[in-house]
Amino acid sequence: MTTVYIADTGVFVRCGGPNKDKFQRLRRALRQTGVSLRVPQRVYEELGGDPAADEYPSGNIPYPNGFEEGWIVVADELDYTSPLVSTVMDEARRFIANETDRDEDITEKADTALVGLAAQVLDTGQADHVVLLTTDKPAGRAAETLLPQHGFDDRIEFRYVSVEYLETITADEFR
Amino acid sequence: MAQSPSRSGQPPIQQLQTVADLLETPALARIYAYILRHGPTTVSEIIDELDIPQGTAYDYVQNLETAGLVEKTREQRPYEYDAESIALTLSADGETQTITPALIAAVARREKDEDIDVYIERHGLDGLAVALEYAYEYVDGTVNHRIAARELDLSPLEAEIILQALEPVATEYADAVA
Numbered sequence: 001m002t003t004v005y006i007a008d009t010g011v012f013v014r015c016g017g018p019n020k021d022k023f024q025r026l027r028r029a030l031r032q033t034g035v036s037l038r039v040p041q042r043v044y045e046e047l048g049g050d051p052a053a054d055e056y057p058s059g060n061i062p063y064p065n066g067f068e069e070g071w072i073v074v075a076d077e078l079d080y081t082s083p084l085v086s087t088v089m090d091e092a093r094r095f096i097a098n099e100t101d102r103d104e105d106i107t108e109k110a111d112t113a114l115v116g117l118a119a120q121v122l123d124t125g126q127a128d129h130v131v132l133l134t135t136d137k138p139a140g141r142a143a144e145t146l147l148p149q150h151g152f153d154d155r156i157e158f159r160y161v162s163v164e165y166l167e168t169i170t171a172d173e174f175r
Numbered sequence: 176m177a178q179s180p181s182r183s184g185q186p187p188i189q190q191l192q193t194v195a196d197l198l199e200t201p202a203l204a205r206i207y208a209y210i211l212r213h214g215p216t217t218v219s220e221i222i223d224e225l226d227i228p229q230g231t232a233y234d235y236v237q238n239l240e241t242a243g244l245v246e247k248t249r250e251q252r253p254y255e256y257d258a259e260s261i262a263l264t265l266s267a268d269g270e271t272q273t274i275t276p277a278l279i280a281a282v283a284r285r286e287k288d289e290d291i292d293v294y295i296e297r298h299g300l301d302g303l304a305v306a307l308e309y310a311y312e313y314v315d316g317t318v319n320h321r322i323a324a325r326e327l328d329l330s331p332l333e334a335e336i337i338l339q340a341l342e343p344v345a346t347e348y349a350d351a352v353a
Contacts, residue, residue, distance in 0.1 A: 100312075
């Protein structure tokens with residue numbers, strides 16, 4: 001059984017700051033199990049896209065080390081020509097708009113990239129299971145609600161990445 | 176214009192002065208926020224819990240009592256204090272902002288949480304008050320950092336940083352808003 005772990009921006013923000021204990025804990029858990037976190041292209045852009053964020057302790061995230069060491073990887077581009085990926089992303093967009101009580105126009109591709117990537121990984125047979133590590137509750141709920149409707153019952157799990165989650169994370173979380 | 180449904184017995188403009196002190200003095204704000212959440216409480220408990228020097232703690236509790244924001248609930252030593260909730264609504268140039276206990280608690284954290292401090296430096300207390308509104312939604316799961324970023328005109332990264340920093344305040348005060 002293969003499980004793919006997809007991580008969102010919030011995971012790395014939680015790891016930031018002068019005290020890098022949480023970052024080291026996550027790193028250790030991943031390296032012990034040989035698991036890599038996949039980040040959608042959009043997340044990669046968010047992490048590096050704002051020089052102003054360097055002023056914040058939590059904006060100072062040593063995530064490039066994770067890429068060098070191989071426990072964070074940028075995921076494949078989303079294949080929008082895949083009917084499943086594009087359908088799920090459209091549905092996710094409506095789902096998130098509804099959850100957040102916003103107009104659909106306010107949601108963008110970045111908002112649904114996590115859900116789209118989860119669909120793509122399952123659809124292409126890269127994994128039997130996908131675990132979504134995020135602080136984006138609307139997107140997490142969208143994935144857990146929508147993917148089972150496309151035949152992926154019990155194959156997607158949303159884990160909300162709280163402070164406590166990272167403070168207590170061990171290799172068991174990735175086995 | 177300032178309106179206040181205050182129970183502190185202070186008229187609005189006088190209360191404004193005290194609230195301004197709270198917003199400018201994180202240690203004072205921490206004491207007020209603590210008494211509000213955990214009162215009735217004694218000054219020695221505050222000193223232990225907040226790690227504030229004894230002299231400062233006594234002075235600040237006295238200031239808060241004089242301002243009518245806290246009151247003695249036990250008249251014998253050790254004195255116990257409880258706090259009055261405040262809600263001061265200010266309007267200027269068509270914008271309205273309400274100073275709530277949660278906002279004061281958020282400001283109080285700037286001493287310990289540099290993310291909040293940097294955010295206030297960059298976006299002011301008004302910016303913090305707006306971000307706090309989003310933090311309630313973030314905790315509820317009715318917004319994410321991406322939508323917040325577009326609506327607040329921040330980068331998604333900065334939005335996530337401040338939402339995570341305010342998450343404990345929004346969680347603690349969620350019942351006060353509901």
